[in-house]
Amino acid sequence: MGGKFLEMDLADLIDTDDDETLKIRNLVMNEGLTSNQVLLKHPELLHRHRDVDRMYQAQQSRVGRGYRKDLEVHYLYGLPGVGKTHMVYNSVDDMDTIYRVSDYEHPFDEYSNEPVLLLDEFSGQMKFETFLQAIDIYPTRLSARYHNKRANWHVVWLVSNLSLKKLPWYSSSAVSKAQWNALCRRLTSYRRMELDRTLTDLELPVYSLAEVFAEDSDLAAHPSLCS
Known part of the structure; x- marks a missing residue:
């Protein structure tokens, strides 16, 4: 039927x-x-x-047509096995509220409107544009095999063994410095989990305006494009 x-x-x-x-x-x-x-x-x-x-x-x-002004995006990295994913699951009352992605070939096929998105073992496997959409506060529809899915999460966890600078997008010719800064602006927190499971807040590795302008003459002529 x-x-x-x-x-x-x-x-x-x-x-x-x-x-x-x-x-x-x-x-x-x-x-x-x-x-x-x-x-x-x-x-x-x-x-x-x-x-x-x-x-x-x-x-x-x-x-839910409005933008998600309360969206939180947390980047957490540390050595394998230190307890990063465990910490994320302990941060919620109901584990079923977390949608965990570990297969990045079709990451959103099984998404069912869970309020928390966990990108586990993250190392930049997604297309950069798709990733930016996933952490955008504005209404977003993401590609899936059976039908596209609306992003209704309000918290995103990026759990990785790599620091931001070690992602393939950093210093990549495919991602401009302005685009990289756009990624960093969307992060609520950037932390490293130590061996004793304490968290260290880190400074985001953003490029200076001079570096951005030096890369793109159009941006240098129109600084407002970087805002």
């Missing part, structure tokens, strides 16, 4: 009045359940999981 609705336009899906679709719409739109909650409580709807997710995405788009 799920195949019948697989290629339906979202508007048609919302307007369809068969019993299953009405049930999905009520659970998502009226009861406010997430995609995962619907499928856990109603396993008989598993064959409609894509429709459940699409309905939930539509609901989230309705209620």
Whole structure:
């Protein structure tokens, strides 16, 4: 039965009045359940999981069109096995609120509107432009195989074994100094976890305006482009 609705336009899906679709719409739109909650409580709807997710995405788009002015983006690095990921999970009351990415080939395929995004073992595997979109306060839709996903997280954790300067984007000809500074401006914190699990606050490795202007003559002629 799920195949019948697989290629339906979202508007048609919302307007369809068969019993299953009405049930999905009520659970998502009226009861406010997430995609995962619907499928856990109603396993008989598993064959409609894509429709459940699409309905939930539509609901989230309705209620969350504004920008995420409270978005936090934390970069945490340290030696392997020191406890970085463990610390992130300990920072929340419910581990199910974290969407953890470890497969960077299709990072957002399974995203289901979790409020916390964890980019684990991060070493710059994503396209730079996609990464900037993921940590932007403005409404963003990210590519996924089945259908695009709306970024509804309010906290982003970048957990890495590498310092920012050791990411491939730093000193890369593919990423300008102005673009690198744009990345740094979006970070709420930049910390290193020590062997005793204490955290050390670090200064962001931003380029000076002189370095930015020296690289790009257009920016030198229009300094406001760097603001």
